[in-house]
Amino acid sequence: MCGIIGVIDKQRELMDGSSIRDALSIMDERGSGEGAGYAAYGVYPDYADLYAIHVFYDNLVEPKTQVEDLLETWGMIEHDEEIPTWEQAGIPKIHTPWRYFFRPKTRLMQRSRTPDDEIVKHIVMEVNKSIKGALIFSSGKNIGVFKASGWPEEVADFYRVEKYEGYLWLAHNRYPTNTPGWWGGAHPFNLLNWSVVHNGEITSYGTNRRYIESFGYDCTMYTDTEVVAYLMDLLVRRHGLTQELAVRALAPPFWDEIERMPEDIQRLNTALRLTYGSAMMNGPFAIAVASPDSIVGFSDRIKLRPLVIGEHDNKVFISSEEAAIRTVDSAIKNIYMPKAGHPIVGRTVA
Amino acid sequence: MIIGSRPTKFQVVVDKNQCMLCGRCVDNCSYGVFRMEPEEIITNTRNCVACHRCISQCPRDAITIKERPCDYRSHPVWTAQVKENIFKQAESGKILLGGMGNAAQYPILFDHLVLDACQVTNPSIDPLREPMELRTYIGKKPRQLEFIQKSDTDISLVTELVPNLKLETPIMIGHMSYGAISLNAHKAMAKAVSDIGTFMGTGEGGLHEALYPYQDHMIVQVASGRFGVDVNYLERGAAIEIKIGQGAKPGIGGHLPGEKVCADVSCTRMIPEGSDAISPAPHHDIYSIEDLKQLVISLKEATEWKKPVFVKIAAVHNVAAIAAGIARSGADAVVIDGFRGGTGAAPSVFRDHVGIPIEAAVAAVDTKLRRQGIRNEVSIIASGGIRQSADVAKAICLGADAVYIGTAALVAMGCRVCGTCYRGLCTWGIATQRPDLVARLDPEEASHNVKNLIEAWTLELAELMGAAGINSIESLRGNRDRLRGYMLDQSMLDVLDVKPIGA
Ligand code: SF4
Ligand code: SF4
Numbered sequence: 139m140c141g142i143i144g145v146i147d148k149q150r151e152l153m154d155g156s157s158i159r160d161a162l163s164i165m166d167e168r169g170s171g172e173g174a175g176y177a178a179y180g181v182y183p184d185y186a187d188l189y190a191i192h193v194f195y196d197n198l199v200e201p202k203t204q205v206e207d208l209l210e211t212w213g214m215i216e217h218d219e220e221i222p223t224w225e226q227a228g229i230p231k232i233h234t235p236w237r238y239f240f241r242p243k244t245r246l247m248q249r250s251r252t253p254d255d256e257i258v259k260h261i262v263m264e265v266n267k268s269i270k271g272a273l274i275f276s277s278g279k280n281i282g283v284f285k286a287s288g289w290p291e292e293v294a295d296f297y298r299v300e301k302y303e304g305y306l307w308l309a310h311n312r313y314p315t316n317t318p319g320w321w322g323g324a325h326p327f328n329l330l331n332w333s334v335v336h337n338g339e340i341t342s343y344g345t346n347r348r349y350i351e352s353f354g355y356d357c358t359m360y361t362d363t364e365v366v367a368y369l370m371d372l373l374v375r376r377h378g379l380t381q382e383l384a385v386r387a388l389a390p391p392f393w394d395e396i397e398r399m400p401e402d403i404q405r406l407n408t409a410l411r412l413t414y415g416s417a418m419m420n421g422p423f424a425i426a427v428a429s430p431d432s433i434v435g436f437s438d439r440i441k442l443r444p445l446v447i448g449e450h451d452n453k454v455f456i457s458s459e460e461a462a463i464r465t466v467d468s469a470i471k472n473i474y475m476p477k478a479g480h481p482i483v484g485r486t487v488a
Numbered sequence: 489m490i491i492g493s494r495p496t497k498f499q500v501v502v503d504k505n506q507c508m509l510c511g512r513c514v515d516n517c518s519y520g521v522f523r524m525e526p527e528e529i530i531t532n533t534r535n536c537v538a539c540h541r542c543i544s545q546c547p548r549d550a551i552t553i554k555e556r557p558c559d560y561r562s563h564p565v566w567t568a569q570v571k572e573n574i575f576k577q578a579e580s581g582k583i584l585l586g587g588m589g590n591a592a593q594y595p596i597l598f599d600h601l602v603l604d605a606c607q608v609t610n611p612s613i614d615p616l617r618e619p620m621e622l623r624t625y626i627g628k629k630p631r632q633l634e635f636i637q638k639s640d641t642d643i644s645l646v647t648e649l650v651p652n653l654k655l656e657t658p659i660m661i662g663h664m665s666y667g668a669i670s671l672n673a674h675k676a677m678a679k680a681v682s683d684i685g686t687f688m689g690t691g692e693g694g695l696h697e698a699l700y701p702y703q704d705h706m707i708v709q710v711a712s713g714r715f716g717v718d719v720n721y722l723e724r725g726a727a728i729e730i731k732i733g734q735g736a737k738p739g740i741g742g743h744l745p746g747e748k749v750c751a752d753v754s755c756t757r758m759i760p761e762g763s764d765a766i767s768p769a770p771h772h773d774i775y776s777i778e779d780l781k782q783l784v785i786s787l788k789e790a791t792e793w794k795k796p797v798f799v800k801i802a803a804v805h806n807v808a809a810i811a812a813g814i815a816r817s818g819a820d821a822v823v824i825d826g827f828r829g830g831t832g833a834a835p836s837v838f839r840d841h842v843g844i845p846i847e848a849a850v851a852a853v854d855t856k857l858r859r860q861g862i863r864n865e866v867s868i869i870a871s872g873g874i875r876q877s878a879d880v881a882k883a884i885c886l887g888a889d890a891v892y893i894g895t896a897a898l899v900a901m902g903c904r905v906c907g908t909c910y911r912g913l914c915t916w917g918i919a920t921q922r923p924d925l926v927a928r929l930d931p932e933e934a935s936h937n938v939k940n941l942i943e944a945w946t947l948e949l950a951e952l953m954g955a956a957g958i959n960s961i962e963s964l965r966g967n968r969d970r971l972r973g974y975m976l977d978q979s980m981l982d983v984l985d986v987k988p989i990g991a
Contacts, residue, residue, distance in 0.1 A: 341956060341957035341963065341967075342958060343967075344966070345965055345967040347969075348863075348966050349858075349864070351858065352863060376632075383635075392621060406645050409645055409649055412652065413864070415962035416962060416965065419963070420957065420963035440613070440618055
C-alpha cells in the first residue's frame, strides 16, 4: 500500500503545505497511521546556502553533544533550534526534532569534486551508524523533511506544515509491512538534496544494499527505500548521470526492448545495464524523487504499483491516486499514467 | 602377512527366471562382472562399481544390484572406509585414487539454505505471463560510465565496454578435458550449449577439430601443462580460462595416464601418443599475482583484447584474498571451484579432505570484493557441487554471476556417479577413450538430454525468481536477503551473511 503525492512548480512559485496535507489525507486508506511525512523545497530562504540538518534526538544530552561535536569538527553551525511541534493526541512525542544550519569546511575533504556534499554525507552516515539516540533524517540545502509515526493529518498538524512554503513538495502516507512503524522509517527519505517517497517493496534490496555499501553508504533505516536516495546520490552526483539516465539504470528496459532500439541507444542501454545491474531495482514500486530543480516519478518495470501524473499550468503532480491530485487542483485536465519504468520529469525553468 | 580379501561393495544378482541369456550384460560391462555359461549368467560381484549400465541394458529387468552392508565390527572412528583404505595402501604402497566428487560426509550447505517467496505485500511474478530475464553478461564491467554532455538533451556515452560473454541462462558447463572424457561426450555438450546460448569449457586437453563448429560457445582452458595451446586454439575460443586450481584437488596438478592418450588425444593435446600427460601443480611461470597478471595480459595481447580471460581457482580457506588479487590482475572473471567438484582422477585424500564448500567460498569472495569496491568490475562463476536449479539460485543469491555444472551434465548423459572414471572403463562412454565404449554414447541423443536439463533448470530458476518477486537475474545476484539459513550455527551464518529462518 502507501500513498504518495508530489508537486513541483516550474516557476518556483511557493505553495504552503495545507493542500498537500489534504491531498495526503485523501489517501488515508493507503496508510495505517504508523508513518507519514512531508518534504518541502525552498522552505529556508534565510539560510539558503547552508545545509539544513534535521535530527531526531532521543534525549537532548548525550546524543546531542556528540552530534554537535561532529558538526563542529567538520564545519560550523551557524544557527540551530528545536523544530517547532504541536503535540497531537495520536502522536506520542518519542523524539525531539532539531535542526541545524550548517556550513562545512570544504578544505577538510580535498579529494572530492563536491567536498561540501561529501562532508555532509559523511556526517549523516556517521551519526546514523554510530551515535545512539540520534538520527539525521534531512540534510539538504533549503530543504526540510517533516515526518513521524502517525496519520497524515496528525503529522501535518504536529509540524504545522501549512506554515512552511515551498515550490516543491513530496508527501507520503505509510502502511509498513516489512518493518515496524518508527519515525526514522517514515518517508520521505532524504540525503543531501535528494528526497524520496516510495510505494511498494524493493525485492532487490539485498543486492542494492550490498552494491551501495561498497561505495561507502551505510544502510541504517531498516527499510528498503533509503537505498533509492543513496543510489540517486551515487549515480547523479558522483557518477554524473542525468536524472533520466539514473532512472534508466534503476528501472531499465527489458533486453528485448533494448534489442529493438537504434544502435547507439542500444549501446547506451546495454552499457547502463551492464555497469549498473546491481543498482537496478526489482519488485513492485512507484517512486518519486525530488531534487532542487526537479521531481522524477517512475514505477517498476511491469507496473505493479499505481502511479498517476497530472500537469496543469506550471505544476507537475505525481501521485498514487488521481483523487489526491484533484484535491490540490480541481481544475486539472491533463492526467495520465506513464508507461512502466518510464521516468516522468517535472523540472523548474527558472 | 596376508591381509586377505576385503568384503565386496556390491552384490549383483541375476534372476534366472527372468534372464533370457541374451548376453547384453556381458557385452555392456567393461569391468568384467558378467560371464556367460551355457545355462546361466555368472557374476563376479567383486568387480562391480555400480555403474548400472547392465541394469539399464537388460531387456528383462533381471539384474539387481545391492549395496552390501559392511560386516566389519562397527566402530565410530575406525570406520569400514578407513580400515579398507589402510588395507589397500598396506598392499600397494600407493596413493589412493578416486573419480568424481568429494565422497566424505560433510553437511551440504545448500541444503541448509532456503529461498524466500513473496506473499501479500509483495506480489510474486508469474513467469508464464511476465518477462523473466535470465540473460547474464560475464566479463569486466566499468566502475562507472563516462558521458559527454553536449547540451541539455544531447548526451553521449564515452565509455567503451570490453568484450563480455552473453549467456541466455546463468548455467554453463565447466571444464572437462578431452582425454578425461570422450569426444562424443564433448560433442554432445558442445551442441547443447550452442543450442541454448550458453558456454562450456574445453578443459585442459585442447580443442578437437570436431568441436570447431561450436567454438563460439567454447571457453578454452590454459592449464599448467599447456596442452594443445597455440594461438589458433586461443583464437577459436569465445573466452580463455587460466586454470590455477580445481576443487577436487586443490594444490596439485593433473595426470592423464598414457593409456588414455590415444592417437586423437595425442594430436589434440600436442603430446606423443601413449605418453602420460602431466600438468604440474603450479604453472612454472606463475609464482605470484604479478606473474598471473602477465599471463592474463599476454593472453589478451595474443588475441587482440577481444576475449575475456577467466582465472579458475579451487575454493580454499583464503579464497577471498586470492580472488581479490585475481580481480586486480586484469582477469574478467574469477571461477571458484568448490570442494565438491568432480574430477576424472584425484588422490582421494585431496578429493575428500582439501578445500572448502563452494557456498562459503562464493559468499566470502563476494563480500571481500564488495568491501574493496571492485565486485562490480569482475564476474564470479561458481562451480563444484551444483546439483539442481535451487543450488543455482542459492549460489547466485550468495554472489555468483553464473555457475558451471559438470557432474550434473554427465549424469544427464547417463553417468551414475560410480566414481571410477580414473580407470578409463566408463561403461557409458563418457570417461573413457576405448572406442567400443565411446561408441555407446550417441552425441545427438546425449546432447538433447543435456539441453533438456539446462532448459528445465532455467525454467525452474525463472519460477524461483518470480516467486521472490524478481524479474531479472541482476536483482538476484548477491541478494542474500532472499536466503535464510536453516539449522546453521552463527559462525556459518556470519560467513554466508544470511539471516536465520524466522528473522
Ligand atoms: S542382460 Fe539381462 S537378460 Fe540379458 S543376459 Fe544379462 S541378465 Fe540376462
Ligand atoms: S563418468 Fe562413467 S566412470 Fe565416471 S562416474 Fe560417471 S559412470 Fe562412472
